[in-house]
Amino acid sequence: MPYVIASSRLGYEQITNEIAQLTGDEFYLIDNKEDLNLNVLREINPTYVFLPHWSYIVPKDVYEAYECIIFHMTDLPFGRGGSPLQNLISRGIYETKVSALQCSEGIDTGPIYVKRNLSLYGSAEEIYLRASKLITEMILYIIGNSPIPIEQEGEPVCFKRRRPEEGNIDDLKSLEEVYDYIRMLDAEGYPHAFFETKHLRMEFRRASLKQDCIHADVIITKKEDK
Known part of the structure; x- marks a missing residue:
């Protein structure tokens, strides 16, 4: 069939x-x-x-x-x-x-x-x-x-379908929350968890939660001038 x-x-x-x-x-x-x-x-x-x-x-x-x-x-x-x-x-x-x-x-x-x-x-x-x-x-x-x-x-x-801007880890308070945010967005084609300063944007992948810290890959890019 x-x-x-x-x-x-x-x-x-x-x-x-x-x-x-x-x-x-x-x-x-x-x-x-x-x-x-x-x-x-x-x-x-x-x-x-x-x-x-x-x-x-x-x-x-x-x-x-x-x-x-x-x-x-x-x-x-x-x-x-x-x-x-x-x-x-x-x-x-x-x-x-x-x-x-x-x-x-x-x-x-x-x-x-x-x-x-x-x-x-x-x-x-x-x-x-x-x-x-x-x-x-x-x-x-x-x-x-x-x-x-x-x-x-x-x-x-x-x-509700999540929006890319909801991957911002700026307001998170615990290592566990940050780790979860990074890993739940760590897939091909997904907007990754991120953090921004005035001039830079950092995107995180491949997170590993340790006892008192997180190890992760980070890509740092310069934000476009508006």
């Missing part, structure tokens, strides 16, 4: 090929926004459309015509909305779940197929790599078991 994996994150070409080899099924990767449309999907006629690390809104005509499955890094209905990893860590939450849910009109409101535990220790890049492996296992489970999604239960808590 044919399946589609739609992801805007690098690395999913290899993951798609690995899943195809494991299952013996046909898998097609969509990695840009314009290709997730009815014309493309009708040519494939997929049983499921899996959307790990997909950064765009799924068109209504797509999720109404095909069973689309989103993977969200919270224990839904807690943590609906944007920037789940950063919102969790900034709240001091270091263990979460990845929820596989059916795409619906509301943001992260669809019924749940399966949940799996995920640790939020390490850099954002390390966490995303762990999540990708976990999502691969969840995709294989869904293909093999065809679970019926169950409506979400509990009081919803919604997250």
